[in-house]
Amino acid sequence: MLLWEVGGQLATPAMAAADGAKPVPKPPAHVRCKNFGCNQYFDPTRPECTQCVHHKSPPVFHETAKYWACCPDRKAYDWDEFMKIPGCQRGVHSQEEPKKKFLGGCDIREENAPKRLDDDIPIDPRKKLDKLRAGLQLIGVEEGDFDRAWGRLAARHGDLGIVVNKLGEALTDALRTMQEEGVNTPD
Numbered sequence: 001m002l003l004w005e006v007g008g009q010l011a012t013p014a015m016a017a018a019d020g021a022k023p024v025p026k027p028p029a030h031v032r033c034k035n036f037g038c039n040q041y042f043d044p045t046r047p048e049c050t051q052c053v054h055h056k057s058p059p060v061f062h063e064t065a066k067y068w069a070c071c072p073d074r075k076a077y078d079w080d081e082f083m084k085i086p087g088c089q090r091g092v093h094s095q096e097e098p099k100k101k102f103l104g105g106c107d108i109r110e111e112n113a114p115k116r117l118d119d120d121i122p123i124d125p126r127k128k129l130d131k132l133r134a135g136l137q138l139i140g141v142e143e144g145d146f147d148r149a150w151g152r153l154a155a156r157h158g159d160l161g162i163v164v165n166k167l168g169e170a171l172t173d174a175l176r177t178m179q180e181e182g183v184n185t186p187d
């Protein structure tokens with residue numbers, strides 16, 4: 001008979017089965033919380049059971065400073081520092097896309113002007129970045145390296161659409177360089 005070790009004691013298959021008498025339901029697909037600064041995965045069927053610490057307002061990348069619009073007293077000057085700024089809101093995780101994901105320099109200057117900025121910022125680049133991150137992770141690229149790279153681009157260009165374009169150019173360059181190197185390599 002097969003024996004398992006369970007918590008330091010030997011258990012028979014029958015005991016192990018009795019332990020898990022109820023069939024274990026397939027874990028539901030988890031989704032990433034879209035609240036600002038959260039990024040945690042959660043079970044979308046039970047958001048009320050989650051605890052989410054996040055920011056009320058979008059990130060602002062202005063020249064070298066990075067901060068959350070709701071917490072302007074906590075400014076960071078590098079990516080790691082920025083990611084460590086604790087959330088100012090407590091609540092539950094959410095799948096709902098906050099209206100505006102990103103504030104660039106222009107938005108700060110116009111902060112007190114009549115609002116008509118939010119709606120035409122496409123959320124698309126953010127999704128592209130997510131997919132790209134997932135794909136790169138699959139081939140062994142560190143998530144942190146990727147996040148720092150796009151964080152720096154975001155800080156410099158202030159627009160995620162440009163960030164996506166720059167990443168596309170950089171990766172194309174890398175691939176073409178690789179090709180040329182391959183061609184030039186003597187046998």
Ligand SMILES: [Zn+2]
Pocket residue numbers: 054055056057068069070071087088089
């Ligand atoms: Zn905040």
Ligand SMILES: [Zn+2]
Pocket residue numbers: 033034035038039040051052053054092093094
């Ligand atoms: Zn959350």
